[in-house]
Amino acid sequence: MLLGKVSGTVVSTRKEHLLDGLTLLLIEHCLPNGKGQGTFLVATDSVSAGIGEIVLYTTGSSARQTELTTGKPIDATVMAIVDSIDMGGSTEYLKDS
Amino acid sequence: MLLGKVSGTVVSTRKEHLLDGLTLLLIEHCLPNGKGQGTFLVATDSVSAGIGEIVLYTTGSSARQTELTTGKPIDATVMAIVDSIDMGGSTEYLKDS
Amino acid sequence: MLLGKVSGTVVSTRKEHLLDGLTLLLIEHCLPNGKGQGTFLVATDSVSAGIGEIVLYTTGSSARQTELTTGKPIDATVMAIVDSIDMGGSTEYLKDS
Amino acid sequence: MLLGKVSGTVVSTRKEHLLDGLTLLLIEHCLPNGKGQGTFLVATDSVSAGIGEIVLYTTGSSARQTELTTGKPIDATVMAIVDSIDMGGSTEYLKDS
Amino acid sequence: MLLGKVSGTVVSTRKEHLLDGLTLLLIEHCLPNGKGQGTFLVATDSVSAGIGEIVLYTTGSSARQTELTTGKPIDATVMAIVDSIDMGGSTEYLKDS
Numbered sequence: 001m002l003l004g005k006v007s008g009t010v011v012s013t014r015k016e017h018l019l020d021g022l023t024l025l026l027i028e029h030c031l032p033n034g035k036g037q038g039t040f041l042v043a044t045d046s047v048s049a050g051i052g053e054i055v056l057y058t059t060g061s062s063a064r065q066t067e068l069t070t071g072k073p074i075d076a077t078v079m080a081i082v083d084s085i086d087m088g089g090s091t092e093y094l095k096d097s
Numbered sequence: 098m099l100l101g102k103v104s105g106t107v108v109s110t111r112k113e114h115l116l117d118g119l120t121l122l123l124i125e126h127c128l129p130n131g132k133g134q135g136t137f138l139v140a141t142d143s144v145s146a147g148i149g150e151i152v153l154y155t156t157g158s159s160a161r162q163t164e165l166t167t168g169k170p171i172d173a174t175v176m177a178i179v180d181s182i183d184m185g186g187s188t189e190y191l192k193d194s
Numbered sequence: 195m196l197l198g199k200v201s202g203t204v205v206s207t208r209k210e211h212l213l214d215g216l217t218l219l220l221i222e223h224c225l226p227n228g229k230g231q232g233t234f235l236v237a238t239d240s241v242s243a244g245i246g247e248i249v250l251y252t253t254g255s256s257a258r259q260t261e262l263t264t265g266k267p268i269d270a271t272v273m274a275i276v277d278s279i280d281m282g283g284s285t286e287y288l289k290d291s
Numbered sequence: 292m293l294l295g296k297v298s299g300t301v302v303s304t305r306k307e308h309l310l311d312g313l314t315l316l317l318i319e320h321c322l323p324n325g326k327g328q329g330t331f332l333v334a335t336d337s338v339s340a341g342i343g344e345i346v347l348y349t350t351g352s353s354a355r356q357t358e359l360t361t362g363k364p365i366d367a368t369v370m371a372i373v374d375s376i377d378m379g380g381s382t383e384y385l386k387d388s
Numbered sequence: 389m390l391l392g393k394v395s396g397t398v399v400s401t402r403k404e405h406l407l408d409g410l411t412l413l414l415i416e417h418c419l420p421n422g423k424g425q426g427t428f429l430v431a432t433d434s435v436s437a438g439i440g441e442i443v444l445y446t447t448g449s450s451a452r453q454t455e456l457t458t459g460k461p462i463d464a465t466v467m468a469i470v471d472s473i474d475m476g477g478s479t480e481y482l483k484d485s
Contacts, residue, residue, distance in 0.1 A: 001315075001333040001367060008129065008184035012153065015177035016143045016163055024098075024153070026129055026182060032299065032317055032331055040129055042098040042153055046307045051185070056303065056315070056333055061158045061255075061352045061449075062366035066307055073176055075159035076098060079364055080306035085317060087299035088342070105226065105281035109250065112274030113240045113260055121195075121250070123226055123279060137226055139195040139250055148282070158255045158352075158449075170273055172256035173195060202420065202475035206444065209468035210434045210454055218389075218444070220420055220473060234420055236389040236444055245476070255352075255449045267467055269450035270389060292412075292430040292464060323396065323414060323428055337404045347400065347412070347430055352449045353463035357404055370461055371403035376414060378396035379439070 001056040001079060005030045006049050010042050018072045025049065025078060027057060032085045032092045043076035044069060054093060056080040098153040098176060102127045103146050107139050115169045122146065122175060124154060129182045129189045140173035141166060151190060153177040195250040195273060199224045200243050204236050212266045219243065219272060221251060226279045226286045237270035238263060248287060250274040292347040292370060296321045297340050301333050309363045316340065316369060318348060323376045323383045334367035335360060345384060347371040389444040389467060393418045394437050398430050406460045413437065413466060415445060420473045420480045431464035432457060442481060444468040 004027035012024065023045045028036040034054050043057045046068050055078045057063075063077040064070055085093040101124035109121065119141045125133040131151050140154045143165050152175045154160075160174040161167055182190040198221035206218065217239045222230040228248050237251045240262050249272045251257075257271040258264055279287040295318035303315065313335045319327040325345050334348045337359050346369045348354075354368040355361055376384040392415035400412065410432045416424040422442050431445045434456050443466045445451075451465040452458055473481040 001365075003331065003333065008182060008189065010153065010177075010182050011180045012177035013180055014144050015153075016174075018163065019176060024177075026184065040100065042100060047305050056301065056306075058364045058366045060366055062355060062364050064159060064162070065355070065362060065364040066309065071162060073155045073159050073162040073174065074098075075155045075157055077307075077364065079310060080301075080303035080315075083302045083304055085299060085301050087317065092299065105279060105286065107250065107274075107279050108277045109274035110277055111241050112250075113271075115260065116273060121274075123281065137197065139197060161256060161259070168259060170252045170256050170259040170271065171195075172252045172254055202473060202480065204444065204468075204473050205471045206468035207471055208435055209444075210465075212454065213467060218468075220475065234391065236391060258450060258453070265453060267446045267450050267453040267465065268389075269446045269448055292462075294428065294430060338402050347398065347403075349461045349463045351463055353452060353461050356452070356459060356461040357406065368404075368461065370407060371398075371400035371412075374399045374401055376396060376398050378414065383396065 001058050003030050003032060004028060004055055004057055005034060005036050006051050006053050006055060016073055032087060034093050041076055043078050044074050045078040047078055047081055049078050049081050054082040056082060098155050100127050100129060101125060101152055101154055102131060102133050103148050103150050103152060113170055129184060131190050138173055140175050141171050142175040144175055144178055146175050146178050151179040153179060195252050197224050197226060198222060198249055198251055199228060199230050200245050200247050200249060210267055226281060228287050235270055237272050238268050239272040241272055241275055243272050243275050248276040250276060292349050294321050294323060295319060295346055295348055296325060296327055297342050297344050297346060307364055323378060325384050332367055334369050335365050336369040338369055338372055340369050340372050345373040347373060389446050391418050391420060392416060392443055392445055393422060393424050394439050394441050394443060404461055420475060422481050429464055431466050432462050433466040435466055435469055437466050437469050442470040444470060
């Protein structure tokens with residue numbers, strides 16, 4: 001999985017019907033400290049992530065291994081909202097509570 | 098999925114027969130504001146996208162999870178035409194209507 | 195699919211037997227105008243492409259979705275020889291005829 | 292597989308239920324001598340790797356080919372803890388014992 | 389497939405049991421002339437490649453399409469030892485015999 005920051009949403013009315021009803025989140029790649037890297041992808045979401053949250057997303061065929069995405073033309077799915085990241089014994093990232 | 102701008106079309110008469118009848122769109126990678134990045138791929142199209150439109154495309158085995166592409170040697174399919182992209186509460190991209 | 199220029203061939207006598215009889219083309223990544231980018235991959239070929247031709251190749255599991263490649267340990271297959279590429283209304287690439 | 296150094300752990304309480312009970316390790320890409328490269332991914336773990344260890348991880352659908360990960364939305368799994376790496380007849384990396 | 393140079397071996401005693409008995413080769417990405425690029429991966433081997441040889445390796449699910457690797461958590465397999473590479477009519481690489 002990769003770390004990303006939820007930075008926005010994408011709206012599309014004309015789309016493959018298998019995408020109907022799926023959320024399309026704009027995700028910015030980020031470092032373990034949450035710093036955005038200026039590159040982006042669009043993922044669907046199985047955990048109701050919100051703007052600004054640091055998340056883990058899965059890509060490729062693995063992104064279809066959920067109830068929500070099975071059999072759908074999805075190659076990136078947010079799988080977890082990150083609470084904290086520990087590196088070398090110290091807290092690198094801690095979600096605002 | 099990734100964001101791209103439809104920048105052209107590719108014509109091929111000598112091709113694997115499983116590609117017969119499929120549109121081949123030239124897509125330029127782009128940022129959420131629609132700015133092209135100078136790198137390209139070729140995708141088939143399940144939504145009749147037009148030149149200049151910002152689209153979402155799916156790659157890998159996920160690109161074959163549509164009626165149009167199932168069982169075909171396709172690794173990139175345009176799945177949605179983007180209407181708008183919202184980032185941090187403001188509109189980053191809005192399609193000309 | 196990605197655009198590449200057929201730049202050579204690879205010869206191997208000691209190989210996985212499932213590759214026996216398959217052509218191994220050296221492909222250089224290229225821009226839509228045909229300019230090579232200095233990076234390379236090796237693909238098998240379902241369309242008898244020749245040296246110097248601009249082609250489309252498919253990667254990953256999608257490269258195995260042809261009669262020639264099904265069930266084989268192949269992750270890149272040339273699927274089409276490009277005749278022309280149109281960008282923004284003008285011809286970016288036109289094959290010598 | 293790719294070489295990485297286990298540099299931390301990721302905690303998430305709100306996640307896809309298929310990830311429940313799986314370890315989430317923060318991995319830094321590294322060279323054969325163990326030097327970190329400043330880029331990161333998150334992998335689950337089938338070998339109980341510890342912080343600071345150099346490991347091999349598998350990505351994509353191959354990451355799901357273990358008892359632990361089959362059918363789960365996982366695209367990266369640590370598969371081995373590296374004891375030593377030999378390059379050109381000399382030891383490039385040797386695990387502290 | 390991609391071109392690589394066999395530059396070493398990786399030893400691991402604590403690993404996923406499905407990897408037992410498989411060779412783990414350290415491979416350096418290389419150009420068609422055999423020049424190493426300073427980036428590395430680890431692949432298993434279906435052709436008994438030796439140190440210093442230029443090889444072709446397959447990645448992703450395609451790396452599992454051999455008798456040796458089927459059903460195993462392997463995402464890179466050496467499939468061929470390169471004898472020679474021809475570019476533009478001249479020999480770019482020729483294996484020492």
